[in-house]
Amino acid sequence: MSSSQTPDAPVFVAKTSGGRITDFVDQRVGGSGILREFGRKVFPDHWSFMFGEVALYSFVILLLSGTFLTFFFDPSMAETHYAGSYAPLKNVEMSVAYSSSLDISFDVRGGMFMRQVHHWSALLFVASVSVHMLRVFFTGAFRKPRELNWVVGSVLLILSMAAGFTGYSLPDDLLSGNGLRIIDGVIKSIPVIGTYTSFFLFGGEFPGTMIISRLYMLHILLVPALILLMIVMHLFMVVVHKHTQYPGPGRNDGNVVGYPLGPVYAAKAGGFFFIVFGVVALMAAFFTINPIWNYGPYDPSPVSAGTQPDWYIGFVDGALRLMPGTIGDWKVEQIWFGHMFTFNVLLPALVPAGILFTVMFAYPWIERWITKDNREHHVLDRPRNAPTRTAIGMAGFVWYCVMWAAAGSDLIATHFHVALNDVTYWLRALFFIGPVIAFIVTKRVALALQRKDREIALHGRETGRIVRLPHGEFIEVHAPLDEYKRYKLVGFESPAPLPAVPNENGVVDRREKRRAKLSRWFFEDRVAPATPAELEAAHGHHGAHEAVEAAESQKTLSH
Amino acid sequence: MKALSQKRRHPLAAIALLLMGLLVTGGLYAVATTVNQAKADTTTYSASDVEEGGKLFAANCATCHGMGASGSQAGPSLVGVGAAAVDFQVGTGRMPMQMNGPQAYKKPAQFNEEQTKQLAAYVASLGPGPAIPEAGVLDEKGDAAKGGELFRTNCAMCHNAAAAGGALTRGKFAPALAGVSGQHIYEAMVTGPQNMPVFSDANITPEGKRDIITFLKQIEANGSPGGADLGALGPVSEGLFVWIAGLGVIIAFTIWLTSRTS
Numbered sequence: 001m002s003s004s005q006t007p008d009a010p011v012f013v014a015k016t017s018g019g020r021i022t023d024f025v026d027q028r029v030g031g032s033g034i035l036r037e038f039g040r041k042v043f044p045d046h047w048s049f050m051f052g053e054v055a056l057y058s059f060v061i062l063l064l065s066g067t068f069l070t071f072f073f074d075p076s077m078a079e080t081h082y083a084g085s086y087a088p089l090k091n092v093e094m095s096v097a098y099s100s101s102l103d104i105s106f107d108v109r110g111g112m113f114m115r116q117v118h119h120w121s122a123l124l125f126v127a128s129v130s131v132h133m134l135r136v137f138f139t140g141a142f143r144k145p146r147e148l149n150w151v152v153g154s155v156l157l158i159l160s161m162a163a164g165f166t167g168y169s170l171p172d173d174l175l176s177g178n179g180l181r182i183i184d185g186v187i188k189s190i191p192v193i194g195t196y197t198s199f200f201l202f203g204g205e206f207p208g209t210m211i212i213s214r215l216y217m218l219h220i221l222l223v224p225a226l227i228l229l230m231i232v233m234h235l236f237m238v239v240v241h242k243h244t245q246y247p248g249p250g251r252n253d254g255n256v257v258g259y260p261l262g263p264v265y266a267a268k269a270g271g272f273f274f275i276v277f278g279v280v281a282l283m284a285a286f287f288t289i290n291p292i293w294n295y296g297p298y299d300p301s302p303v304s305a306g307t308q309p310d311w312y313i314g315f316v317d318g319a320l321r322l323m324p325g326t327i328g329d330w331k332v333e334q335i336w337f338g339h340m341f342t343f344n345v346l347l348p349a350l351v352p353a354g355i356l357f358t359v360m361f362a363y364p365w366i367e368r369w370i371t372k373d374n375r376e377h378h379v380l381d382r383p384r385n386a387p388t389r390t391a392i393g394m395a396g397f398v399w400y401c402v403m404w405a406a407a408g409s410d411l412i413a414t415h416f417h418v419a420l421n422d423v424t425y426w427l428r429a430l431f432f433i434g435p436v437i438a439f440i441v442t443k444r445v446a447l448a449l450q451r452k453d454r455e456i457a458l459h460g461r462e463t464g465r466i467v468r469l470p471h472g473e474f475i476e477v478h479a480p481l482d483e484y485k486r487y488k489l490v491g492f493e494s495p496a497p498l499p500a501v502p503n504e505n506g507v508v509d510r511r512e513k514r515r516a517k518l519s520r521w522f523f524e525d526r527v528a529p530a531t532p533a534e535l536e537a538a539h540g541h542h543g544a545h546e547a548v549e550a551a552e553s554q555k556t557l558s559h
Numbered sequence: 560m561k562a563l564s565q566k567r568r569h570p571l572a573a574i575a576l577l578l579m580g581l582l583v584t585g586g587l588y589a590v591a592t593t594v595n596q597a598k599a600d601t602t603t604y605s606a607s608d609v610e611e612g613g614k615l616f617a618a619n620c621a622t623c624h625g626m627g628a629s630g631s632q633a634g635p636s637l638v639g640v641g642a643a644a645v646d647f648q649v650g651t652g653r654m655p656m657q658m659n660g661p662q663a664y665k666k667p668a669q670f671n672e673e674q675t676k677q678l679a680a681y682v683a684s685l686g687p688g689p690a691i692p693e694a695g696v697l698d699e700k701g702d703a704a705k706g707g708e709l710f711r712t713n714c715a716m717c718h719n720a721a722a723a724g725g726a727l728t729r730g731k732f733a734p735a736l737a738g739v740s741g742q743h744i745y746e747a748m749v750t751g752p753q754n755m756p757v758f759s760d761a762n763i764t765p766e767g768k769r770d771i772i773t774f775l776k777q778i779e780a781n782g783s784p785g786g787a788d789l790g791a792l793g794p795v796s797e798g799l800f801v802w803i804a805g806l807g808v809i810i811a812f813t814i815w816l817t818s819r820t821s
Contacts, residue, residue: 288785305725311798
């Protein structure tokens with residue numbers, strides 16, 4: 001007898017059976033609470049915020065199409081004779097892995113389509129991750145509190161490249177075998193441990209009989225599991241931090257302006273998944289990717305012209321192509337103590353990628369150290385409003401693109417009718433000069449755009465209407481901006497260089513001096529946003545623009 | 560006989576013997592093997608063909624190749640290049656060459672079939688060389704799979720596994736092979752035009768060459784089973800496509816999706 005029960009309390013009973021089922025589940029899992037919390041999450045709307053979503057969706061497509069492929073792929077390097085329906089390879093000796101890849105392409109219903117869906121979405125996955133990271137970098141979204149999420153994102157980029165490369169190697173065709181051969185060469189070029197590592201990885205001398213099944217395990221189990229884990233961490237942190245937003249009226253570091261997740265944003269995001277899937281499906285249906293039947297089975301002797309890795313490994317391949325074998329009379333490949341040191345492979349394969357990834361991981365801390373900025377930032381920078389950061393980013397981007405282009409040097413030569421050697425020489429020069437030019441040009445462009453913004457904020461938009469005043473003077477009529485547009489042009493921070501500060505012992509140590517020097521380099525060229533006083537001065541004297549110019553000339557435009 | 564035996568201790572006897580030995584081995588080898596033997600020209604060229612060809616040659620080719628095709632500073636001697644070389648170079652429009660450069664470009668043929676045949680007859684008359692191949696090796700009825708293996712081992716490093724062409728050093732290149740006639744492919748293999756090496760019959764047998772031609776014609780006729788082939792240039796064109804077309808379309812959609820809000 002439970003006397004504590006109160007049978008007269010109003011009990012909610014849903015009217016429809018669907019409602020009753022929902023209520024039954026909700027009382028047991030508490031879904032409505034979660035939904036209420038998440039449904040109210042606000043997401044600012046901007047097209048450049050959607051690349052992370054594209055990456056997530058292409059990963060989902062990869063999981064779906066990849067599962068289909070595992071039903072038919074056999075990662076065995078046992079020898080067989082092809083008996084499938086592609087005539088030009090009839091009875092050719094090949095591995096079971098290659099044979100089953102051909103069967104997926106030609107003899108499994110829908111197999112070709114699924115293979116192409118898988119490969120196109122893999123390329124799209126890494127591309128969208130990269131563009132997403134560029135967006136995050138150039139808008140300063142990596143700043144506090146999101147540094148760790150930037151690191152997780154960087155790990156995701158590396159994992160996506162690993163996932164791509166292990167998959168690229170699986171079909172055991174000539175192209176993938178050539179790619180593995182290069183990896184083998186790079187591993188072997190590592191002094192002392194290189195050859196042992198290669199033997200360990202390939203289970204003996206290259207290519208051996210193990211590598212495909214080992215890569216298969218990495219490709220379908222370890223790497224995707226790590227990616228999933230990282231995605232969960234990534235999204236968890238997005239929820240904790242809330243989304244960043246572009247500067248605008250009413251937006252500050254204490255709020256998020258946008259649509260709640262439910263229902264509008266959820267519907268948009270859900271629909272966007274199908275758009276991405278549709279785009280990938282159309283590409284897979286109409287455009288060949290990785291035509292393995294062209295390349296033939298792997299055999300260590302032939303190398304086809306136009307052998308390249310997929311685009312995301314391209315920059316490493318390009319660096320290898322750019323590396324000279326001799327510099328002057330000095331051979332880059334050296335024999336020391338009776339051992340070969342293959343620096344012409346080791347340096348280009350590991351150093352540029354090492355620099356890129358180290359700077360990428362460390363950048364939030366580098367900038368934080370220079371600026372001593374310990375505040376939280378939820379409002380993004382427009383790239384022009386952080387000229388030095390944007391310039392650093394563009395220098396890195398151009399450096400990457402030079403190496404990337406070098407991976408296609410042979411195709412540049414044949415398609416633009418220039419000599420392969422000249423392409424290489426130019427790209428070698430650009431490897432060093434390109435980032436410098438990019439830095440200078442980007443910084444100047446950013447400052448010029450800031451100046452233009454300032455001009456428009458103060459004087460309004462040029463209308464092209466020339467008016468003659470009664471006393472004979474000609475002026476161009478400027479249309480004033482509305483408040484909302486003006487806010488975008490003036491609402492940003494423009495930090496000044498932070499001079500060296502003594503530490504608690506009253507000493508300016510060497511480290512602090514270095515920081516101050518970097519801070520000057522970072523912020524000495526600056527265009528300050530128009531202040532309210534300047535705006536007041538500018539708009540208080542319509543037509544009398546001399547006053548504006550006078551006010552402006554007082555402003556320090558140090559650069 | 561006595562004189563010979565008396566001179567057997569002559570200081571030069573050893574050298575004479577060595578010379579005789581070399582001559583005999585070399586001569587025997589030349590007779591026994593067919594590798595270096597110039598093909599008997601089975602195409603029948605009449606005397607008038609040779610004569611007309613000579614006139615065409617003097618008017619169009621001699622500036623560089625010299626009178627009597629004996630070569631000059633501007634062009635190599637054509638004695639012994641054979642009718643196959645002429646048929647390839649002139650038939651594909653590479654000769655007469657438009658301009659000096661790392662390599663002659665393919666262009667519309669400058670001579671008609673009759674004139675090409677006459678030029679070939681003239682050059683073939685200067686010395687034995689590879690002849691125009693017989694129809695038997697051009698029937699495209701060889702073993703495509705075997706041809707594919709030969710192609711990947713011998714040709715793909717320059718011409719690309721899908722015969723889409725590739726770059727060589729200093730502005731030279733291996734052209735794409737789609738649309739090239741079987742006869743021209745065969746002639747290219749036996750004469751090694753431009754920067755291509757010669758694939759003699761000892762290297763690839765006539766049967767093997769027939770297989771290669773069969774393979775090339777078959778993959779050309781097959782088309783691209785997976786959809787548009789993007790030039791069959793491999794991962795570079797695929798990467799460009801996904802960045803420009805794939806990501807481009809998706810960016811267009813993202814702009815559309817976010818266009819109606821704040």
